[in-house]
Amino acid sequence: MATITFKTKDLERDLGGIDRLDERISDYGMEIEEQGKEEMTFDISPNRPxxxxxxxxxRALGYFSGKEPELGKYDVGKSPALTVTVTPAVRRIRPYxxxxxxxxxxxxxxxLKYLINFTEKFSITYGRRRKKIAMGLHNLEAVKGDLVYDxxxxxxxxxxxxxREMTFGEILEQHNKGIEYADTVAAKGKRGRAIYPYLRDSEKILSMIPIINSKATEVRDSMxxxxxxxxxxxxxxxxxxLDILACSFIDSGCKVLPCRILYNGTAMSTPLLKERTIGIRAADAAKTIGVGISAGDIPGYLGRMGYEAKTEGKKVSARVPPYRxxxxxxxxxIEDIAIGYGYRKIIPRPIVAADFSGAPHPNAEVREALDALMLGLGYTEALNTVLTNEDINFSRMGRKQERNATVSVARSKTEAISMLRTSIMPQLLQNLGISTSERMPQRLFEIGSVFRVDNGKVVEEIMIGFLGEHSKANLAEARTVLNxxxxxxxxxxxIERGSDPSMxxxxCGAVLIGGKRRGIFGELHPEALSKFGIEEPVVGGELIINADAMR
Amino acid sequence: MDEMLLRVLKAIEGNPGSDADGLAKSSSIDRGTIISSINALESDKYVHFRTEAEYSVEPSKEGLSYKDGFPEEELVEKVKSHGGEIAISSIKDQIGLIWAKKNGWIEISEGKARLKKEAHTGEYAQRKVFNALISGSGKAHLTNTIRSNPDVVKLLESRKLLTINRAERIEDISLTDAGKEAISKWSGGSGEIAELTRDIITKRAWTDKKFRKYDINAVVDGIYPARAHPVMEFIDIVRNTWMRMGFTEVEGPIVESAFWNFDALFVPQDHPTRDMQDTFFLSNPESIEIEDRELMGRISAMHRKGWQMQWKEKLATQAVLKTQSTAATIRHVRKIASALKEGETARFFSVGKTFRNESIDYKHLAEFYQVDGMVIGDGVNLANLIHVISEFYARLGFVMGKDIHIRPSYFPFVEPGMEVYYTPEDGSKIELLGSGVIRKEISKAMGTNKRILAWGGGIDRLLLKGLKIESITELYRNSMEWLRNRNEIEL
Known part of the structure; x- marks a missing residue:
């Protein structure tokens, strides 16, 4: 979500007061992020840039409060104020x-600040950091003749x-905007040389796109x-x-004139401000929302959302505002009809259905049964993250990592995260390591997912791990639990003799289910214990328990 | 006589001249019980021991900020730098002023503070002692400092610059003759029964003897039964609530293809959340094959038509850690949708781990649980969705319209979309669920013309509140101390 800040006094003036604005904003599907005497900041949902x-x-809140929409005014005619010629070179890298x-x-x-904030926020979010969309504002008085997009x-x-005058290369390396957006423009021209989009008039360059405008056409608030x-x-x-911007200026009482865009022989006029009408069956709206509304009611609800709608029998035709x-x-x-109607006015209705029985997933059933068994044995439940790192999962255990068999994360913002765990015991040992001052005996277990890669495919399994730490801990204790x-x-x-570097x-014993090795148990090696800062004997084990691995 | 006292007496007998820690170790009775027992035994003259005072010092935040200069010292410096006289109104620090006057370093008259001739020179006793106390240079040194500066220590304590904890250490514990006698007497010699044994019961030896009376209020050890992890406990509350409402539990993989995590849910391929910034992509394996080619064709068409953009299979096969558990429920839709008969509904939910590539702090984890649910039915609608969600939270004790609220919201895969949030009494706002009616382009691609209601959200924020803790990292640290002593969940 993007946030945007406006002056409180402007809103008071243009919204006819800001009484219960939080409620109106919330009913519209947005949020007040911060409400100050001077300024208010709003969270705008990403579908309504x-x-x-x-x-x-x-405009949106005006309609929502009952002002009548008139979409007819969004018409700019066809006589162009300027022509923009698009060259074949730029067509290959940033074509439109x-x-x-x-x-x-x-x-x-x-x-002016609002306008610039809009272009910034819009280009970052909807414009995918200017890659997909960038906007330029220029002082028209300083523009000479027609334009070329090259x-x-x-x-x-x-x-x-x-x-000072800077070359494109210098801008990318030295100008703060160039540095910030350098990655958005890299494009190869003919013969593999990097080329950059720019806009010029008959005399000079207006902007390097999507990086920075020229000082010559800088816009000031007096213009x-x-x-x-x-x-x-x-x-x-x-x-x-461009439609959004055109509607905005038209709504504030300006005159908007179109430009002619010449693409290699074909010409078009922008802004398009295309008329678009969507037909809705009133019954579809009523059934989707679950309220008794008829075709005659809908234009009112849509009006609150800025549409001009007409009832035609059982249908409604809705003119969609060009800025949407x-x-x-x-x-x-239909969602807009629901918002216009008011979500809070919708009366909750129970689902009428005959089939009515809930059931747990087989894996969860096993987990619940095991939870109860382990708690009964005096083991306290731990829950660790499945994200971990090689140091904990392998090194401290003395276990060797098989790179191809480990699910690895490509790039993590947190250093301690690099892979998905292959085993439960390492993190349980870590848990005991931070609990050395607590009363013994300490017994912990965890049931959770472990991961490996087999033939390029990820295998997710559910494993139980358990550890007991106290001065008399021995192999028999772990064996008893497994039995x-x-x-x-x-x-x-x-059970057969097993071996594990951490034991x-x-x-150390290995547990075989249906002839396959599914678990181990044993006395943890002092080397592993000291790596986790543990000073008392620890025994434990782990076992794969997914429903399909139990036989 | 209490059985515990007898055990302690026996422990002393076996280990004469030991201290409380030594006895605790040799007898496996906890230290607190030993100390309280010894005090009781001493008053009856069964044992004797030496006490040694033991101090520990805890400086306050304010104290630590004075380490390099007390405010009164700083004030004197200030007055000095102003030529020995300064207007009181220009002094911000009242503490410095009060103490400088108490110490007789300045005099105050006519709204001015004047430096007195005999004012403070050399090292300031309070600071010297303060720094000596917090220097941590050994027990003997600490005891010495406290004993030789009783007045200054008192001042520092009264100023709340530090707290001195005084404890008595019990050393050299041994039995008196009376103590030795007591052991033989209580151990059965007296004819009273102390510890009940198998022999006493089977041979009916109790019939002609008295049971010794125990001290009902004697100190006992703490007990630490095994406990479930609160997150699992809460997950089970949530699961059971959905199951009782007729929902069946489904599961899905944690490692997913971008196809199921994003594309199937109409998240455009250039959407910011599909950036490395927010999502964990994998380096091994880098991709996951999309086996359902028929579905892939439909999803590809849905994207090309809806977003008017190219759709690339390569981006859909990227392996990711699931960013929302709707990936699991939508997989289930695909599995059952085409088999659903006219008029039939299906309802199911999933609890699963989801991931965000976040920088971890007390509020953010890279990994957390989400609960998702769906209803597929012919006539299901937004009013039904509100009802299902109200009913769920009502069963957890929340009232729609009072504690729980709804408002429109945007997610690419639902239309209409709805957010559900919770407003606790403290005036905060906790987002609970994103929800809505699944876009029919998606439902159709999955193989059904029925409408699908969907919702999903994290459970951690509500759980933190229920446990009355602030830090989300605490939940997954698993320190034994916290697991044993944490609060019960109270929503």
Whole structure:
């Protein structure tokens, strides 16, 4: 989720007061992250990036409080203010651009800040850190002639935030935005040279995309004429993003003029602001939500969500506002009907069904039975994470790691995490190691998943591990426990001499179920004990117990 | 006479001249019991011993902050640097002012603090003693410092700069003649029965003897029965609640393909959570084959149509650690969906480990449990979903609309989507579940035209509250002390 901050006084003015705003916001599916006297911060859910924009936010809440939507106003005509020619070079690396001209903008107060915050937040989240979408704002007065969207290896211009001319290469290495977004532009041109997208007018470079704009077209809050471009890798998202911006400016009373985009012979006009109507059967909405609403009620609920909807018999046709880029089909509209209706007004209704019996999973049944047995034997239950590392799982146990057989994590933010455990005892030993000052005897067990890779495939098994620590602990104790649990669970176990680097040679047994080695038990070797900081004798064992391994 | 006292007497007999620790070791009676028994025995003159005072020092936070200079010392320096006189209003630290005056270093008049001639020179006794006490340079040194500076120590304690714990160490314990006599008397010589034995019972030796009366209030050892882990205990509460509501438990693998974890749930392939940042990808194995080719074809089509983007099998075969347990329930949908008859419903849930590639701290773990549930049915709807969830939490003692609330929410695989959250009395807000009606593109791909209700969420936050602890890492540290003494779960 992305958060966005607006001035409290702006909201008070434009929302007609902020009484019970938290409730309205929550009913709309968002959240107030922080409410201050000066500023308020909102959590905007990822399907509504249009509300990261101040005008979009105020607009949505206005409709929600009963203001009538008029979608007809989102029309910018077809006479272009500028032409943008897209070159074949840039088509290969960042193919899409949409642009428009805004006149009569008011960027005073916090308006420019809101606009920049919107472009930043939007590009980071929806724009996937500017890879998929980036936006540029330019002072229209400083733009000369028509535009070219091109790509080149090493042009130069004066970027924002400096006073000196820099080449593309220098920007990537020295400019803070260049360093931050260098990874988003790497692209190979012909002959393997890296080339970078940029926008220029008839005289100069306006921006290196998606990195930084030129100082020459810097926008200040005193300006009222803007050129706005959106570029990216996905055509639909580029177009819809410009639609969001166009609607925002139109809603704030500006004049928006389209630009003509020339792609190798074909021309199109942006913003598209395409009309889209989705038909919904009232019965589908009523059945999905589970409330008795009819076709005649729905336009009212949809109006609260910014749609213009008309009832046509048992159906409703809903005009989708052009700034909504999350509406895929009628299901998304039905959700909006539910929000417009109010989730809290929906009366909970029990499911009517004849078939009605719950049951545990076989693995869980075994686990529950074993839990009870072990608690009865005086073993306290531990629960460790399945994520662990080689030091604990192998080294301290004296066990050798088979790399191919270990499930390994590619990149972890935490150093102590690098693999999934292959055994339960190591972590139980670690648990005893931090409990040395506690009263003896100490007995611990855990039932949980262990992992290995067999022929390139992951095998997940359930294992019980148990340890007893006290001055008189010996092999017989571990054997007794194994006899007891295998007996009680009906597993036919045979015991033979075993060996494990973590155990004393000659004091280790292997447990065979159906002829297969499924477990071990024995006296832990002093070497392993001292690696875990344990000073008293410890005996224990482990056994695979998944339902399919018990016979 | 108490049986425990007799055991202690016997222990002393076997180990004369020992101290309490020595007796505890040789007799396996705990130290506290030995000390209280010896005190009782001493008052009856059965034993004698020497006591040795033993001190330990605990500095307070405030004390430690004075280590390099007490506030009164700092104040004097300040006054000095202002030429020996300073306005009281400019002194922020009242503590320094009070003590400098108490020590007679300054005088106060007409709103000014003036340095007195005899003011503080050389090392300040309070600081010297404080630092000596916390230096940790051995028991003898500590005892010596406390004994030779009783007044200063008293001051430091009264200022709450440190606490001195005074304990008496019992040494050189031995029996008096009366003690030796008592052993033979209590051991049966007196004709009273002490410890009941097999012989006494089978030979009816008790019929002509008296039972010695024991001290009902004698000190006894603590008891540490085995306990279940609270997370498992809570999981079983949750499981049993769902099962009683007619839900069947299902399980799914922990290591999953991105296909089941993301693609099957309509999470677009360029979604930020599919980034290394949030999800654990594996280096061994790197990929997991998608065996259900028919389903893969449908899921691929669903993505291409819905997101208007290319769909790459290579990204779907990436091996990940499950990021939500819906991967397990949606697998189950695929297994049963096509066999469901007209009018039939299915309801099931799953409790499973889920993973986030997080930097671990007291609030965040990389691994935690989630509970997911689903209902498949012909006419099931959002109102049913609200009912199922209300019913579940009602059984845990929460009331919908009062403790538990709903609001719209977005997840790529449900529409409508709904969040369920809990507002405890402390005014905080705990997210419990994400839920909704599964998108029909997904249901259809899985092989059913019925509607599917789904929900899922973590259990740790609610459990922390139930256990009255703050740190989530505590849950999985498994220190014996905590496992034995933790609170009961009270939701």
């Amino acid at each position: 249009d509300m990261l924009d101040y005008n979009g936010f105020v 651009i949409a642009a428009m001209v805004v006149k009569g903008a008011n960027l005073k107060g916090d308006r 790509a080149a290896a090493n042009e130069k211009f004066v970027p924002l935030g400096t006073d 009222s004429s803007l050129l706005i471009d959106v570029t990216g890798t996905d055509e639909r998202t580029v177009e819809k993003t 880029l999350d509406v895929i089909n009628e299901q998304d509209v 007891y649990i295998t007996g009680r669970l009906g597993m036919k176990a045979t 004393i040679e000659g004091r």
